Amino acid sequence: MMGSYKWMPLAIVAWFLAGGAVEVLNSAIRHWSVGRLGLQKRGRTIFRLVAGFVLRLVLTALVLVLAFRHDPASGLAALIGYWIGRWVVIWWLQRRVSKQGSHISR
Numbered sequence: 001m002m003g004s005y006k007w008m009p010l011a012i013v014a015w016f017l018a019g020g021a022v023e024v025l026n027s028a029i030r031h032w033s034v035g036r037l038g039l040q041k042r043g044r045t046i047f048r049l050v051a052g053f054v055l056r057l058v059l060t061a062l063v064l065v066l067a068f069r070h071d072p073a074s075g076l077a078a079l080i081g082y083w084i085g086r087w088v089v090i091w092w093l094q095r096r097v098s099k100q101g102s103h104i105s106r
Helices: 008-035 042-070 072-105
Strands: none
Touching (some): 008 042
């Protein structure tokens, strides 16, 4: 039993990265969904928005449930990775938008 604990730091880092990766993927799907608004018929747009939401929800739930089932520390690592991933994406998007805005105002 002691042998499995030597891999625990590696598992925590892996769950942290998995949580962050899921949030980056979620952001990419949201970005794609919003970018497609108005380009297709209303029914298809609503279907894609709902399908994207369900996909994001399932991916997030899957990673968090599996991480918490593995170990509470792994679950917290995945949750913190998800949270940090979200803030990094928000920071990156805000920086990109403000850079575009400063370029336009010149």
